Amino acid sequence: MSTPKILVVFYSRNRSTEQLAQAVAEGAMELGAEVRLRRAREVVGPEVMRQAPGWLENATTMNARYEAPTEADAEWADAIVFGTPTRFGSISSELKAYIDGLGGLWFQGKLNGKAGSVFGSTSSRHGGNESTLLSIYPTMAHLGLIIVPTGYADAVMFKAGTPYGATHVSNRDADKPDDDHLAVARFQGRRVTGVARALQGEREAVPA
Incomplete structure (x- = not known):
């Protein structure tokens, strides 16, 4: 069986979502995946x-660290994990602008049957973490991705x-993800x- 190819594509302004993205990538690599991490x-x-x-300073630093995501990255991947504040x-x-640019692949049916998942962060408590993740679920369904939630499939x-x-929750960027939150992200990468x-082995058997 070939090595799973995982695209972790995220947006981050003050590094909280970036750190979750890194942990998701780490979890995927723990199971032998090939990972592309894109901002x-x-x-x-x-x-x-x-x-x-x-904002400008952080963006400049992160853009030097990560390549921009491309349509080719999404076509390459067996799974796409989205991260957003x-x-x-x-x-x-x-x-969303990156996702909207995947319309060509969607039209050709090239995203059908890939796994899809999402993670995110917010500045304030009750600031919309769950609503944000759920807002991306319909988009993943339209793309033809098979949605993979974390569930309660691990004690973490x-x-x-x-x-x-x-x-x-960063509490206005005062707090970065702690060990428990990073452990959840790594579990998500493994899952x-x-x-x-x-x-x-199933994707090729499903008609576009």
Whole structure:
């Protein structure tokens, strides 16, 4: 059986979602997956970014660290794991712009049968983590992805995260993900990889 290929594509402004993404990638690699870790790019210019302290500087640093996600990355992957900060209870525009650019692959049926999962973070308690993850579920369904939630399939899920995916509350960027939240993200990476491996032999048999 071939090595599962996992695309972890995220947007992060102040590193909380980035750290969850790194942990998801680590979990996938624990099960032998080949991982591509990509950061979605800004959809506004520097003049807007300068209005939020640290945004431009952090973006510059992270964009030097990660390649931008491409359509080819999504076609390559057996599973796609999306990561986003909460934006008014929903997905960030940066990540959504990348997903919207996958219409060509969707039209050709090339995403059908791949595994899909999502994780995220928010600045404030009750700031919309669960609604944000759930807002991406319909999008994954439209793409033809097989949605892989975390559920309560590991004991660590009773300490942190949600049954929909790994999450974190940064308390206005004062707190970074702790060991429990990172453990949930690593579990999510392992879980998605296991499902992707099981699906590898099935995708070709499912009509587009």
